[in-house]
Amino acid sequence: MDKKIQKILEDIYDIDESMRAREAEIAKIVEELIRSKPIAKIDDDFVRRLRSELLLRASGRETKIAVQSNFSIFGAGSKLVYSFMGAMIAVILLVPIFFYRADLSPRRLAIEEGNNGRTALNASVTKISDNAFGSFLPGDIQKAGPSGLGVGGGGGSATGNATGDAAQKQAGMPIYETTNYRYVYKGRDIASLSDNVEVYARVKNDTLRRDLADTFKGANMALLDMNKFENLNVNSVSFSEDRDFGYEVNLSPLDGSTNIYMNWLKWPDPYAPCAQAGCPESMYLKLADIPEDAEILSIADDFLETYGINVSSYGKGSVLRNFLDQYPRPLEAQADIFIPDSISVLYPLKIEGKNVYDSSGEPDGIFVDVSIRYKKVSGARNIYYQNFQSSGYAAETDAKSIIAYAEKGGLYGEYVYENATKTQDVELGDPSLELVKIWRYDNDKRMGEEFYVPSFIFPILNKPEGFFYRKNVVVPAVKEMLGNASDISSADK
Amino acid sequence: MDSNEKKAIIGFQNGDPDAFAALYDAYVSRIYSFIYFKTHHRETAEDLTSKTFMKALDGLESFDAKKGSFSNWLYSIARNNVIDFYRIRKSEYDINDIWDLSSSDDVERDIEAKQKLEKIEKYLRKLKSEHREIIILRVWNEMSYKEISEIVGKSEASCKMIFSRSLKELKKEMPLPLLLYFILLRL
Numbered sequence: 001m002d003k004k005i006q007k008i009l010e011d012i013y014d015i016d017e018s019m020r021a022r023e024a025e026i027a028k029i030v031e032e033l034i035r036s037k038p039i040a041k042i043d044d045d046f047v048r049r050l051r052s053e054l055l056l057r058a059s060g061r062e063t064k065i066a067v068q069s070n071f072s073i074f075g076a077g078s079k080l081v082y083s084f085m086g087a088m089i090a091v092i093l094l095v096p097i098f099f100y101r102a103d104l105s106p107r108r109l110a111i112e113e114g115n116n117g118r119t120a121l122n123a124s125v126t127k128i129s130d131n132a133f134g135s136f137l138p139g140d141i142q143k144a145g146p147s148g149l150g151v152g153g154g155g156g157s158a159t160g161n162a163t164g165d166a167a168q169k170q171a172g173m174p175i176y177e178t179t180n181y182r183y184v185y186k187g188r189d190i191a192s193l194s195d196n197v198e199v200y201a202r203v204k205n206d207t208l209r210r211d212l213a214d215t216f217k218g219a220n221m222a223l224l225d226m227n228k229f230e231n232l233n234v235n236s237v238s239f240s241e242d243r244d245f246g247y248e249v250n251l252s253p254l255d256g257s258t259n260i261y262m263n264w265l266k267w268p269d270p271y272a273p274c275a276q277a278g279c280p281e282s283m284y285l286k287l288a289d290i291p292e293d294a295e296i297l298s299i300a301d302d303f304l305e306t307y308g309i310n311v312s313s314y315g316k317g318s319v320l321r322n323f324l325d326q327y328p329r330p331l332e333a334q335a336d337i338f339i340p341d342s343i344s345v346l347y348p349l350k351i352e353g354k355n356v357y358d359s360s361g362e363p364d365g366i367f368v369d370v371s372i373r374y375k376k377v378s379g380a381r382n383i384y385y386q387n388f389q390s391s392g393y394a395a396e397t398d399a400k401s402i403i404a405y406a407e408k409g410g411l412y413g414e415y416v417y418e419n420a421t422k423t424q425d426v427e428l429g430d431p432s433l434e435l436v437k438i439w440r441y442d443n444d445k446r447m448g449e450e451f452y453v454p455s456f457i458f459p460i461l462n463k464p465e466g467f468f469y470r471k472n473v474v475v476p477a478v479k480e481m482l483g484n485a486s487d488i489s490s491a492d493k
Numbered sequence: 494m495d496s497n498e499k500k501a502i503i504g505f506q507n508g509d510p511d512a513f514a515a516l517y518d519a520y521v522s523r524i525y526s527f528i529y530f531k532t533h534h535r536e537t538a539e540d541l542t543s544k545t546f547m548k549a550l551d552g553l554e555s556f557d558a559k560k561g562s563f564s565n566w567l568y569s570i571a572r573n574n575v576i577d578f579y580r581i582r583k584s585e586y587d588i589n590d591i592w593d594l595s596s597s598d599d600v601e602r603d604i605e606a607k608q609k610l611e612k613i614e615k616y617l618r619k620l621k622s623e624h625r626e627i628i629i630l631r632v633w634n635e636m637s638y639k640e641i642s643e644i645v646g647k648s649e650a651s652c653k654m655i656f657s658r659s660l661k662e663l664k665k666e667m668p669l670p671l672l673l674y675f676i677l678l679r680l
Contacts, residue, residue: 004635008631008632011638011653011656011657012653012656012657012660014653025664026660026664029660029663029664030632030660033628033632033633034632034633036614037632037633038529038530038533038603038633040525040526040529040530040538040633042521042522042525042526042542043535043539046539046542047521047522050517050521050542050543050546051514051517051518051521053543054513054514054517054546054547054550055510055511055513055514057547057550058505058510058511058513058550206543207540207543207544207547210540210543231536
């Protein structure tokens, strides 16, 4: 007899010796009980994720918001709750829950004051085992993030077509000029390569999504019975301010992001008169209308402070005037400069002090849009939950492979025309090793996942004229992302 | 109470947030299994495990070891979460876990768990909730009577007594053909 069963039986006999006479029957019952045990294998990913959430919450427990107790109004007997009241209370609860869990709570920020009275909440990074995020084989890496940032960027691909030449000739059309770009490294030797790098991933807060869903679940909503839906999670919620120059706030617990936009219905529309007779020239903004950087920064900083948006993991804001790059200098001499209604301020994200870039090698972070016309913030984008895990990965240590990969166009490659009318060299300068936001598609989860991967950013030294938008070439430092550098061909990209 | 457990609780109460990780690591699998055996559904068990530890985290600061063991406290939170979960959905019944629902009730269950429990389920359902819990803790969670006594808040002796009586009940309830089937299986 199995020892486990024997032990259970012995315990029973201690209590009731008469059961010994029925051992065969009792043993079979115990045996059947053991055989019937459902498999309760806990998912390792779940354990890690919950651990990170708890540690984050533990680190900020001094400012608990009594959210859980409020949930009981949707608990037992919830069908008695007036649906309208339930919905309203739910909406009121959502904001503090989100901001508490997302570490953006104004209450919390008020407590943790740091430099110059600004909020000073630190991002949390939990170190987990090596290779914990799975493989990063070249085929798994998305060629573009969901926002479309960093897509391609080279080669006049907007109009070029590698197979279109013959058709154009036959039709008697002028042959469109196609250019192939050849990347040539002009920097110094790349030295001191580490054999291991830390990759970061933002921790998803699934508990928050379920908590938010539960807020609605118990309530018998006016239009439908939420109880009938199973395994509900909240992906996103929106709120809008009903006041002049009010905002619309979109919270997305799915990816831990918040975006703030102007509530269009509550902002004046300067172009409304244009519908009748076109816009008078005086309506368009001029170069002189753009405030000085100091004023723009002050408007953006005040907004972040007012709304308790934590920027302690971010660098100082800088005004993005790159929309003016396309115009010849001096700008004052140009007659037709289009000035947009708003100008952006970027607060660059840092993870453990390292700068973060998007997949095209441009700084990434919170973008605050300042309306030039009204001298007010018209939006703030890319505000993310700052709870990360980090995991070590083997790095590429062969400088030649890194340069070879860069010369083939880097992460996003370079389109090569079969019959290009010309080839132009693009020079790459000394790279810097930075964290770059890279997306990987998870076939099992059927969704993209964002990672911050140490990568070499090679600046382009001589930007070709025409349709060439790249400023950098990005090469991930993680060895497996590069695959076999010698196998990389332009056709693969 | 285990001395490491005590240290972790004191550490946490003295302001070390990482001390909670030690408690989490020690209990997460056990709490998950405890909940899973009451829900038979992976997502639900994960959800309630999360809630259990979130509540434990919120309440640990005021936890008083003199009033009871940590495990008793933590399992009570888990048990109450399961009760809340089913009562919200089936408010007309007095339900403690999935065992109190009829098998035809419209609740989510993992197919694998349903199949495994096919033969024994209806007999376990007939037991009192507390008795069933002790059987499950002993046989499926493989806990000692000492551990069980801490969780259910009874003496070791009475846990043993309940276990023994529950098996007797099961023996009475199980029909002869099923017992014969077991015996034949054993041959």
